[in-house]
Amino acid sequence: MDLLSLRCFQIVARLENMTKAAEMLQVSQPAISKLIGNLEKELTIRLFDRTGKYIRLNEYGKRFLAKVDLALQTLEDGKTELLDMAERPTGTVVIFIQVGSYLLSDMIARFRQKYPEAEFKLLQHENHRSNQVFDLCISSSPFRIPGTESVPVLTEEIMLAVPSGHRLANRKSIRLSELSTDSFISLKLGKQLRETTDSLCRAAGFTPRIIYECDEPSMVRSLVRSGLGVSFIPAVTWGGSQGSSVVLLSIEEPVSSRTIEISWYTNRYMTKIAHKFRGFIQEYFKESTTNNSL
Incomplete structure (x- = not known):
């Protein structure tokens, strides 16, 4: 054999x-x-x-x-570990991304300023399979992959974005039930954020009337700016201010937030460069949140 x-x-x-x-x-x-x-x-x-x-x-x-x-995979991990020991790292970090964020490109760019030999392969919004191979997964709880360990890196508020001409645009906060008859713009079914926000609406006593479904956060933001509906916006990972044509409102009830985590397989060797990037992600979110620069 x-x-x-x-x-x-x-x-x-x-x-x-x-x-x-x-x-x-x-x-x-x-x-x-x-x-x-x-x-x-x-x-x-x-x-x-x-x-x-x-x-x-x-x-x-x-x-x-x-x-x-x-x-x-064990043999491949063994080869990678030997190259690391010989100070000849492969330099590729495979990231499985389960949350959309404009921050990832900035994170990678800043990391490569320190470690220009680093290379990245991104697996975006794919359904996990048992043979999926990655070094790090960025997701929101309670998403879990068997055989992995996770640490939280950020808890962010989920806000409601409304066009500047919306009837509630002059408010700072709202109860989600006040939007029960509004038209919503949302990510497609299967996205983690969609599952979270659908649950929030159910907790507020209604099923959202979704008139547009999108694949990417950028399209959701664009449709809200065009005045076509309202949408949920994660306050940090989706970029904070959406421009003068959009107003972000805090949701008083129900409590609306999500926790971003990074996870990795516990039974796989993690390369030196992947280990460094894991630590970099944790420090990046800590620094960014402290400085309120997101």
Whole structure:
């Protein structure tokens, strides 16, 4: 059972397609079929169910894939750890982003001023899969990935943004129930903030009438500035002031806030550069909140 066979099985298992796997690995399809066949003979277990030219990973294959993913990732972590020990860091930090924030680009830019060798790969708004590989995850509680440890870096107020001509624009704070008949602009279902704000509306006794759903915070802000509706705005991570055409109101009831966390796998090696960036994120939020510069 060699590494080539295991990597081949991993790709075929994820794609469930010999032709695509052969293209990805840049080998012939017969060679792929032979490697998989030899692996199944060695294990004395069929890993795939075959119907004509189609293959499907069976329960034995799913169990084996989980172990193969773990083994290959452990080997990759071992290689990275040795390079770190030899002072030859790979320099890439993989970040799984579950909260939208204009701050991330500033964080990365400032970090690279100190560590220009650092490189970043961003996984944005993806549904977590068991084979998802990242160094750090930025999310809002209570989001959790099994096998990770988390620390809070920021608790921010969730405010309500209304156009400057709105009937409540002259107020400093409101009860959310006062907006029960308003038109809302929101992120799409599946976004963490959307789940949080829908819960806030339910706590206030109504279901929000959402007339626009967006993928990105920038589009939400733009639609509010155009006077098309009201929206929830995280006070720190979404950038504070929205311009003279928008007024931000505090929500008295229910209490509206969220906690931003960073998390990482406890059973994976964390590179030196990722470890430094984790500490940098914590200090960045602490400094920014203290200076009220966000």
